Amino acid sequence: MSSEMLPASIETSNEERKHNVQEDQEESQESRLDEGTEPVSKRQKKKLMKQKQWEEQRQLRKEKRKEKRKRKKLERQCQLDSNSDGNDRKRIRRHVIPSTLRLIIDCSFDELMVLKDIKKLHKQIQRCYAENRRAPHPVQFYLTSHGGQLKKNMDENDKGWVNWKDIHIKPEHYSELMKKEDLVYLTSDSPNVLKDLDESKAYVIGGLVDHNHHKGITFKQASDYGIEHAQLPLGDFVKMNSRKVLAVNHVFEIILEYLETRDWQEAFFTILPQRKGAVPADQAPERSSQDQQSRADGGLDNDSSEGEHCRKLNSLQKEEKRGKENSTESAASSGPQ
Numbered sequence: 001m002s003s004e005m006l007p008a009s010i011e012t013s014n015e016e017r018k019h020n021v022q023e024d025q026e027e028s029q030e031s032r033l034d035e036g037t038e039p040v041s042k043r044q045k046k047k048l049m050k051q052k053q054w055e056e057q058r059q060l061r062k063e064k065r066k067e068k069r070k071r072k073k074l075e076r077q078c079q080l081d082s083n084s085d086g087n088d089r090k091r092i093r094r095h096v097i098p099s100t101l102r103l104i105i106d107c108s109f110d111e112l113m114v115l116k117d118i119k120k121l122h123k124q125i126q127r128c129y130a131e132n133r134r135a136p137h138p139v140q141f142y143l144t145s146h147g148g149q150l151k152k153n154m155d156e157n158d159k160g161w162v163n164w165k166d167i168h169i170k171p172e173h174y175s176e177l178m179k180k181e182d183l184v185y186l187t188s189d190s191p192n193v194l195k196d197l198d199e200s201k202a203y204v205i206g207g208l209v210d211h212n213h214h215k216g217i218t219f220k221q222a223s224d225y226g227i228e229h230a231q232l233p234l235g236d237f238v239k240m241n242s243r244k245v246l247a248v249n250h251v252f253e254i255i256l257e258y259l260e261t262r263d264w265q266e267a268f269f270t271i272l273p274q275r276k277g278a279v280p281a282d283q284a285p286e287r288s289s290q291d292q293q294s295r296a297d298g299g300l301d302n303d304s305s306e307g308e309h310c311r312k313l314n315s316l317q318k319e320e321k322r323g324k325e326n327s328t329e330s331a332a333s334s335g336p337q
Contacts, residue, residue: 005176096137098139100199101198101202103142103255105207115153121150121209126248129141141166141209142202184201187218187222187229192230193230193233232251237280238269255267
């Protein structure tokens with residue numbers, strides 16, 4: 001081989017080497033593109049495999065969830081069918097016997113209440129609605145003169161009221177909706193005591209939370225409209241520490257309870273809150289004639305007796321002090337001159 005041929009062979013071998021290196025680089029890049037921008041570790045490969053399995057089993061999991069829902073639905077249905085203790089509300093509703101008695105909450109006192117009391121009345125109405133829906137003998141429930149602050153508060157805080165069932169919510173006054181001879185206003189100021197409920201009547205409860213600021217206003221309204229009025233027979237069965245004026249929902253619930261039991265005493269003691277200190281009238285201790293007289297004279301039995309006791313004590317203390325002063329003066333005068 002001549003010396004002239006050596007450079008050409010060396011150049012050819014260098015070109016082949018470059019070509020091989022370029023091919024290796026291209027293969028490496030393709031493998032990386034297939035697997036990702038970075039080399040894949042064993043841990044990443046496991047993750048990729050798990051992800052692939054998860055995707056493949058997605059439909060199977062969906063079918064399992066569907067079967068589980070069907071099974072639970074079937075179990076609930078079987079439980080309802082075998083439930084004979086009467087705790088299920090739907091089963092109770094099947095045996096409901098609605099009363100023909102109409103019970104009205106008169107909301108015409110809106111302007112006499114501040115917002116705080118309006119909110120309390122709203123809660124009491126909610127309670128009445130819920131209890132009537134659960135009652136075995138629900139009444140024909142009316143909410144009249146509905147508007148003003150009460151409606152605004154209900155719109156803002158209880159928008160679902162528009163979907164309430166088994167209730168008649170009317171902006172009109174109750175006197176425009178009922179016959180005058182059917183109406184009976186329930187007020188603690190009435191001299192008439194209710195002995196029984198006439199289910200052909202419409203009984204009115206004053207929707208007022210006033211903390212005794214407007215005494216006798218419901219009785220006055222009944223008299224002004226010339227309708228019948230009465231009070232629940234609370235005094236015949238119950239003695240309480242507090243006054244006889246009850247919350248709207250308490251009156252409502254007592255009537256529902258009486259419709260079920262036909263027993264006023266049981267209705268009162270089932271519904272009245274403990275803070276009222278209610279005891280059966282025949283078990284309450286009798287007051288002395290002097291105590292009753294002090295109540296009749298102004299109801300200040302405790303305060304007046306305590307005041308009288310303080311006055312007597314003060315007079316005794318003054319007399320003792322005066323006696324001591326006199327004895328001191330006599331001793332000084334009889335001492336040595």
